[in-house]
Amino acid sequence: GGIITQTPKFLIGQEGQKLTLKCQQNFNHDTMYWYRQDSGKGLRLIYYSITENDLQKGDLSEGYDASREKKSSFSLTVTSAQKNEMAVFLCASTPGQGYEQYFGPGTRLTVL
Amino acid sequence: GDSVTQTEGLVTLTEGLPVMLNCTYQTIYSNPFLFWYVQHLNESPRLLLKSFTDNKRTEHQGFHATLHKSSSSFHLQKSSAQLSDSALYYCALSTSSGQKLVFGQGTILKVYL
Numbered sequence: 001g002g003i004i005t006q007t008p009k010f011l012i013g014q015e016g017q018k019l020t021l022k023c024q025q026n027f028n029h030d031t032m033y034w035y036r037q038d039s040g041k042g043l044r045l046i047y048y049s050i051t052e053n054d055l056q057k058g059d060l061s062e063g064y065d066a067s068r069e070k071k072s073s074f075s076l077t078v079t080s081a082q083k084n085e086m087a088v089f090l091c092a093s094t095p096g097q098g099y100e101q102y103f104g105p106g107t108r109l110t111v112l
Numbered sequence: 113g114d115s116v117t118q119t120e121g122l123v124t125l126t127e128g129l130p131v132m133l134n135c136t137y138q139t140i141y142s143n144p145f146l147f148w149y150v151q152h153l154n155e156s157p158r159l160l161l162k163s164f165t166d167n168k169r170t171e172h173q174g175f176h177a178t179l180h181k182s183s184s185s186f187h188l189q190k191s192s193a194q195l196s197d198s199a200l201y202y203c204a205l206s207t208s209s210g211q212k213l214v215f216g217q218g219t220i221l222k223v224y225l
Binding site for chain 2: 031033041042043045048050058090094096097098100101102103104105106
C-alpha cells in the first residue's frame with residue numbers, strides 16, 4: 001500500500017501572491033498529476049509529470065508552474081493568486097497508463 | 113480531442129430504486145480504458161471500477177458497467193440504491209496516446225429515504 005500527502009490542507013493567500021502547494025507519494029509511482037476541482041466543474045488537469053524532471057501541461061496550466069525534482073514529490077505554484085481560482089487542488093499518482101489514479105486529500109485554496 | 117460526456121448533473125432517487133448514470137465518450141483510439149470514480153463528501157475521488165474489454169460487464173461494490181465500443185458508452189448501474197451511494201461520480205477515459213485521464217463533468221447522485 002501507499003499514501004499521498006498534500007500540504008498544506010488549507011491555504012489562504014492574498015490576491016497577487018505567489019503560493020506553493022506540495023504533494024508527496026510513497027507508492028513509487030512514475031506519473032503524478034495536479035488537478036483543480038471547482039464546484040460543479042469537475043476535475044481539470046493543470047500539470048502532470050511522467051518521470052522525475054518531466055513536466056507536461058494540462059488544459060488549465062496558465063497561471064501555474066510545477067516542479068518534479070524527485071520521483072516522490074510534485075509541487076504546484078500559483079504564480080499570482082486570483083479570487084476566481086479559489087478551489088480544491090488535488091494531487092494524484094499512477095504507476096502507468098491504464099492503471100487507476102490514486103488521489104491525495106486535497107488542498108483548499110482561499111484567496112482574500 | 114478526447115472527451116467524456118455525462119449528461120446528468122444531478123440524479124435524485126429514492127432508496128431501493130435502480131441507479132443508472134450515463135457516460136459516453138469520444139476518442140479516435142480503438143482501445144480506450146474507461147473508469148468510474150466516486151467522491152463522497154469531504155473525501156477524494158477513488159476508483160469504483162474500470163474496463164477496457166468490449167461488451168464485458170465489470171462489477172464492484174454492487175455497481176456494474178459494461179464498455180460498449182459500438183455506442184462509445186460506459187454507463188454505471190446498480191440494481192438498488194442505498195443512502196450511502198450519495199456521492200459525486202466521475203466517468204473518465206484513458207487512451208494509448210498518453211497517461212492523461214479525461215474526466216466527465218461529474219454526476220451528483222442523491223439518494224433519499
